[in-house]
Amino acid sequence: MKIGIDIGGSHIGIGLINNNGSIVLKIEKFIKDKTNIKEQIEEFITETVIEMGLTNEIESIGIAIPGTVTDNKIIKAVNLGIEEYDLASNLEKILKIPVKLKNDAKCAALAEQRYGELANYENSIFLCIGTGVGGAVIHDGKLLEPDGVPGFEFSHTIIQKDGELCNCGKRGCFETYASLKRFKQKVSDRFDLNTLSGKVIRKFIEENPDNQMIKEMIKEYVDYLSIGISNIINIFEPDAICIGGSFSEYGNIFFEPLKEALLQGNLLFNKRNEIIIKYAKLKNDAGIIGAALI
Numbered sequence: 037m038k039i040g041i042d043i044g045g046s047h048i049g050i051g052l053i054n055n056n057g058s059i060v061l062k063i064e065k066f067i068k069d070k071t072n073i074k075e076q077i078e079e080f081i082t083e084t085v086i087e088m089g090l091t092n093e094i095e096s097i098g099i100a101i102p103g104t105v106t107d108n109k110i111i112k113a114v115n116l117g118i119e120e121y122d123l124a125s126n127l128e129k130i131l132k133i134p135v136k137l138k139n140d141a142k143c144a145a146l147a148e149q150r151y152g153e154l155a156n157y158e159n160s161i162f163l164c165i166g167t168g169v170g171g172a173v174i175h176d177g178k179l180l181e182p183d184g185v186p187g188f189e190f191s192h193t194i195i196q197k198d199g200e201l202c203n204c205g206k207r208g209c210f211e212t213y214a215s216l217k218r219f220k221q222k223v224s225d226r227f228d229l230n231t232l233s234g235k236v237i238r239k240f241i242e243e244n245p246d247n248q249m250i251k252e253m254i255k256e257y258v259d260y261l262s263i264g265i266s267n268i269i270n271i272f273e274p275d276a277i278c279i280g281g282s283f284s285e286y287g288n289i290f291f292e293p294l295k296e297a298l299l300q301g302n303l304l305f306n307k308r309n310e311i312i313i314k315y316a317k318l319k320n321d322a323g324i325i326g327a328a329l330i
């Protein structure tokens with residue numbers, strides 16, 4: 037038995053995983069207030085694991101982190117407001133179980149490669165599009181990771197000179213234009229919706245199929261998204277791309293336009309007749325399942 041934990045921007049999910057990679061028990065907590073966030077994370081994890089009463093049977097704990105992990109330490113998780121944090125050592129001291137950390141998009145990529153939509157491809161790209169844009173590359177069946185630093189920060193590649201300010205401090209990052217949060221914020225502001233709820237915004241879009249302003253906003257979003265994704269395709273020439281995160285909840289609203297922009301736009305260096313893009317199969321559980329695979 038292993039434990040996989042997914043720490044997101046607004047919630048923590050803890051799963052007990054059997055040898056087939058299935059979640060046999062899942063306990064979640066929502067983070068309403070980010071004050072004392074480190075204490076909240078440590079307390080919830082230690083209490084939950086101890087309450088499971090299986091500490092002698094658990095081989096390891098893997099944790100998916102929404103940020104940069106180096107040498108098993110959190111260097112920076114901007115959406116949580118955390119920097120330089122040795123979460124693994126703190127948990128190991130109390131639980132006496134080995135704890136390993138990895139970036140959440142990389143965990144989700146591992147899970148999709150083992151049990152999900154990327155299982156049949158040797159060379160693939162995983163993208164997690166939601167609050168931010170995370171990514172990972174599978175090459176010859178293995179997750180690519182440079183020594184020392186995590187790498188593959190697609191989200192912080194610049195696609196607009198002197199563009200909008202990103203959370204990372206740079207300007208014009210892919211994430212600043214292609215995160216769903218930005219799209220939702222723009223739609224919400226333009227139509228006074230007063231919400232960032234994905235469900236409400238999707239419904240609003242679906243109920244107004246002929247609204248010219250919405251059409252333009254979708255086009256602008258897909259234009260930026262396809263520029264960022266085409267840059268990744270031009271470098272890695274993957275056999276398949278898998279997209280996870282709340283992006284998949286938008287069904288065909290972006291999916292078909294994105295495919296069309298990639299295939300018919302002037303973005304790909306090596307033209308393709310077909311491009312395999314899949315929605316992640318493991319959905320919200322990918323982080324937990326992948327963390328247990330670290």
Ligand SMILES: [Zn+2]
Binds near residue numbers: 202
């Ligand atoms: Zn950035």
